[in-house]
Amino acid sequence: MRRQIRLFIAPILLMAGTFIATGGVSASAGAASSPIKIGVIGAFTGPTSEIAIEGIKGITARVDLQNSRGGVYGHKLQIIQEDDANSATQSLSAAQIELSKGAFGIIDLNTQTVTAIAPMLLQQNIPLVVLSPASPSGVDKNAFSAVTSPNPKVPVANTAMLFLKKEGAKSLGCGALVGIPPSINACKAYAFAAKSLGLQAPYIDLNVALAGENYTADGIAMKASGIDTWEPAMTPTADLDMLTAAKQAGANITHVLFGPPDPSLFTGPSLTELQGAYFTEPWYPLFVNKPGPETVRNALVKYDGITGVLNQTDFNLLDAYLATDIFIEGLTVAGAKPTDAKFIKNLRNVTDYTAGGMTLSPINLKTDFGKTATGVDANNCEYFFQLKGNTFEAVGQEPVCGKLIPNSFQQP
Numbered sequence: 001m002r003r004q005i006r007l008f009i010a011p012i013l014l015m016a017g018t019f020i021a022t023g024g025v026s027a028s029a030g031a032a033s034s035p036i037k038i039g040v041i042g043a044f045t046g047p048t049s050e051i052a053i054e055g056i057k058g059i060t061a062r063v064d065l066q067n068s069r070g071g072v073y074g075h076k077l078q079i080i081q082e083d084d085a086n087s088a089t090q091s092l093s094a095a096q097i098e099l100s101k102g103a104f105g106i107i108d109l110n111t112q113t114v115t116a117i118a119p120m121l122l123q124q125n126i127p128l129v130v131l132s133p134a135s136p137s138g139v140d141k142n143a144f145s146a147v148t149s150p151n152p153k154v155p156v157a158n159t160a161m162l163f164l165k166k167e168g169a170k171s172l173g174c175g176a177l178v179g180i181p182p183s184i185n186a187c188k189a190y191a192f193a194a195k196s197l198g199l200q201a202p203y204i205d206l207n208v209a210l211a212g213e214n215y216t217a218d219g220i221a222m223k224a225s226g227i228d229t230w231e232p233a234m235t236p237t238a239d240l241d242m243l244t245a246a247k248q249a250g251a252n253i254t255h256v257l258f259g260p261p262d263p264s265l266f267t268g269p270s271l272t273e274l275q276g277a278y279f280t281e282p283w284y285p286l287f288v289n290k291p292g293p294e295t296v297r298n299a300l301v302k303y304d305g306i307t308g309v310l311n312q313t314d315f316n317l318l319d320a321y322l323a324t325d326i327f328i329e330g331l332t333v334a335g336a337k338p339t340d341a342k343f344i345k346n347l348r349n350v351t352d353y354t355a356g357g358m359t360l361s362p363i364n365l366k367t368d369f370g371k372t373a374t375g376v377d378a379n380n381c382e383y384f385f386q387l388k389g390n391t392f393e394a395v396g397q398e399p400v401c402g403k404l405i406p407n408s409f410q411q412p
Contacts, residue, residue: 035078036071036338038063038327039098041117042109043086050264051316055109055131056081057304058321064303065295066328073336077328088116095120104331105129105343107323109316118143127343129327131319142344144330144365146322146355157380158193159402160257160280163395164229165197167278169255173203173227175218175242177210177234186233196405203227208234208242219245222253229255236262240270247273257384260315261392271390278395280382281315283322283358287392288383292357296321325355360399380404 040059042052056079063077071077080103082094091113095106105127108114114130121128121142128143161172172194176187184206191201203225205218215238222230223246230246230253232239239258246253256277258265265274286293296318300306306317326347333350334342352362361379381399385392 034075036075036331037078037080037098037101037103038324039095039101039103039106040079040081040109041084041091041094041098041106041114042081043113044081044083046086048086048110048112052083052109054316055320057300057306058317058319059107059324061296061299061303061306062321062324062328065299072328072331072338075331084110084113086110086112088113091116092120099124099126104338105327105340107320107327109320109323125340125344127327127330127340127347129323129330131323141348142340144326144347146326146353146359146363156189156193156405157402158196158405159380159382159400160231161190161193161197161199162402163278163280163382163384163400164231164255164257165199167255169199169229171200171202171225171227172229172231173222173225173246173253174201174205174230175208175232175234175238176204176206177238178207180210183233190231190233193405200227208238210235210238213238213241215242215245216249218242219247219249219251222246223249223251227251228253229257231257236265240265240273244273260318261387262315266387274387275389277387278384279387279392280384282382283318283355283360285383285385285392285394286318287385288394290357292355292359295356296358322355322358325358326353329353 038059040056042055043049044052044056059079063079066072067076080098080101082097084091084094091108091110095117098106106117106121107129108117109131111131114128118128118140122140125142128140130143130145161169164172172190174187174190177183187204187206191204194201203222205221208218219242222242227246230239230243232242234242236258243253243256256274258277258279260281261279265271284290284293286297299321300317329350330343330347331338333346335346348365351364351366353359353365354362360381360383379401380403381401383399384395386395
């Protein structure tokens with residue numbers, strides 16, 4: 001997936017020892033009327049708890065929608081929720097608890113700690129659904145995602161920079177979180193794509209702190225670089241704070257491109273600060289009048305009471321909704337008597353996954369997972385929209401589709 005907090009991946013080593021799963025295979029779907037249990041792990045407490053707190057709403061909405069349709073082959077779905085408090089140790093413990101309670105598989109909302117459980121789940125052949133396909137190794141046979149992710153081993157799509165160039169951008173600036181490979185790779189990719197289109201990229205900072213940063217010096221450096229465009233790859237807060245610091249330093253930044261919008265950005269002075277800013281998603285925004293977005297909107301209203309912020313819901317919530325949708329797709333293709341092996345094998349063979357009409361083009365889960373170009377769908381397309389007043393307006397009626405360019409962005 002594209003920018004912001006979903007990109008976080010911390011290199012965490014799996015603790016010594018082996019855990020033998022007691023629940024995962026198909027015990028939760030054994031009896032004809034028994035529920036299928038879905039384990040959900042996230043940092044429900046701590047400084048990054050917003051991701052899990054919003055994410056569980058998306059999971060609940062999708063599960064409730066499926067249960068209203070009769071479940072999967074008559075099996076109702078049941079959520080087992082555990083907090084990992086952003087700790088690798090607690091993440092592994094949470095997975096063990098959920099599997100001992102009969103979880104068929106796991107949806108992990110925490111891209112910082114999922115690497116702690118990925119090896120164990122891979123060894124046990126237990127389904128794992130993540131928010132970003134780069135979260136485990138990117139190619140683990142048991143792991144799935146409904147979205148794309150920056151990958152330094154594949155060609156780069158120039159879609160975003162092609163859009164910005166058409167809007168008049170000339171000089172790119174990007175910030176990446178220190179030690180977070182997807183964030184760093186994203187900035188490198190943006191810079192490479194910019195240069196391939198004849199644009200400049202004089203400010204590429206790959207060492208931005210995760211939290212507690214004073215961005216005054218960064219703002220001065222951004223101003224000195226002469227950038228007119230800001231396309232960061234960090235958290236919503238850091239993205240905005242660096243932009244604010246640059247403007248306070250006198251930078252003439254006329255083009256801003258963020259990823260999926262976060263409601264936390266649109267309160268108080270931030271709403272004014274971001275007027276005219278562009279946002280993008282690799283799926284259809286919820287305000288688009290299409291069957292997929294309409295289904296999601298209705299589910300969020302009916303089961304969560306969520307009507308959205310500025311006609312757009314939290315991307316953490318929508319990521320989790322789509323993660324649940326792909327889990328349900330896996331159960332569906334596994335058949336009336338699902339097993340982990342059937343789930344993984346049959347879902348990996350799906351070549352036209354659309355997340356219920358939310359993707360811009362079908363995803364080939366056999367070839368696209370962890371292998372697509374950064375920030376776009378499988379056909380190198382993105383949907384762009386702009387903040388105007390208290391709402392978003394689509395830029396054009398259709399997604400913008402770019403081209404793949406040879407990948408050599410190891411150096412910005």
